[in-house]
Amino acid sequence: MTSTGPGVSDATADRSATSDDLLEVRNLVTAFDTDVGRVNAVDGVSFKVARGKTVGLVGESGCGKTVTALSITRLLPQPMGQILGGEVLLDGENLLDLSLEEMGKIRGARIGMIFQEPMTALNPVHPVGRQLSEALLLHQDLTAQDAMRRSIELLGQVGIPSPEIRYAEYPHQLSGGMRQRVVIAIALANSPALIIADEPTTALDVTIQAQVLKLMSDLQEEMGLSILLITHDLGVIAQTCDDVVVMYAGRIAETGSVEEIFAEPRHPYTRGLLEAIPRLENPRKQPLHTIEGMVPGLLDLPSGCRFENRCPHREERCAAELPELQVVEGDHQVSCFRWREIAGTRRDGDA
């Protein structure tokens, strides 16, 4: 672990806000204090989200993708979760420098959030319309009547039939897909520039997932939204994202455009992951590619590459040294010492 203290920023931050990047995360380090010690759930993560683009943050359970989102929005569970270092620049402004009050004005206004389980994101004892109005009134100077009118408009915009009636209904009266549409309406209420969506369709059936993903992509086009999409589903990534950040055990394994990551994955983990998914077009009942072993626990991380214990290409160096991100080409980066050598080999490590 690098010895960065609270509030330490490692870059001399050029604050020119005119760039194409709406969000830039630099060297984020987030730790949790547990009974058995401090664990770095996110350890030196950097990526950018350009205006109007969708970036997918993909990885398996516990890789730190949700903690990254919670760090950006400063919603980490307190007091256990702490941001130890790095910067989160929204339009050039470091969100980590803001007071909680200032942050409250950004959340829900400039950053909209969508979570996995709409039933927990919505308050069960208030009608959905009122929750939507509340979001509007919190950030905009509207009369209650205007807020209601605007809420009904928004419900219509996210494809909820008869929005005037639905306005007065409670979350339990809506289906899962409709609830997620309400959550999307709330996220969009104050015309944010950035949407952070954490597994937005994971709890939904596949036909409903398609509806919600279509809605998000239509709204993105209409409103020029930037989206940070967090998911474990490589299919959803392939269908919706421009760029991909692959995380493993708190660090970035590989990042690049969606085309490069899927066509020419360089990190053994990305390669293994892509080969492990059952695909409809592949022959049936054949053994699937597997990644042997398990993700290391965050409490006893290896000192070298975090994927080392499962990697078919490991060598001595991998256990001793932590690989940094190296440029493959353009924005395509990979944190593997051996990416050049293994590029031509079969993905399971056999020559």
Added chain:
Amino acid sequence: MSSPLLEVNGLKTYFPVRGGVFMTATAVCKAVDDVALEVGAGETLGLVGESGCGKSTLGRSIVRLLRPQAGSVVFDGTDLVKLGRRELKGVRRELQMIFQDPADSLNSRHSVAKILEEPYVVHKVGTEKDRKELVHALLAKVGLPETSLDRFPFEFSGGQRQRIGIARAIALDPKLVVCDEPVSALDVSIQSQILNLMLELQKDLGLSYLFISHDLAVVKHVSDRIAIMYLGKIVETAGADDVYERPKHPYTQALIAAIPAPDPTKRSGFQVLEGDVPSPIDPPTGCHFHPRCPHAEDRCRTEVPTLREVAAPGEQAHTVACHFDL
């Protein structure tokens, strides 16, 4: 042809919906409504559908964790619907189940050794020493280390826990294992390990599987034939490749179109099936799928379609419950 290992006919499992001051039954939820299916020896039948379509209820009715209202479940020549509890116990040696979340289906206060020994104790297999050996052999079969024996389910990861669930299910050398979403809670890299294990065990032990899942890609990978379920009824059955290559029912077609392909060069633009799945308490008249169906006509609103054979003579059976040839 010899009769299949499992033959389900006219199976109905209804639940009363209670309401009012006295909690009297006010409606019926037809979770499984007149279902027929077959699983041959050594075969895997995949059962696919979205939440609430009745696929888990169907699985549980077959192993008789639930009591069906009508119909027959003929397993290896015996109709399980007619059996009492004591007679069922004998059948359960041959008919086992794997659940989605092994954390819920394994007793958290028992060690792995105790969990895996239990089936042998219940069915009075061998001496204590024999049983120890059997448990060791089981562990090896599912790829768990010997050191697992004295540990408890919570000490394991999701993938390893599912291995324990599988070990318990195959302990008594069953003929058929009903698997209800066995890999849905697992990460991709672990999911492939478990699917490989299940395929291997099938080959080694000659198991038949009824593999229930909402994930068509996973089901297609492990299945020989697939049945698609919608609101309590089976709407299509066919060979696994046929379902994917030549789906006949508009719901099956929509289901396949909605799967996000893990390939950015094949972007579908989300061909969207409108509407939500209706409630099985008050399903639409006629064909249950008609309110969402792009091909629906008047006839679909009134007339319930039954499964009919659409395969050409000599081809593998392919049945579909739709009035039209699509």
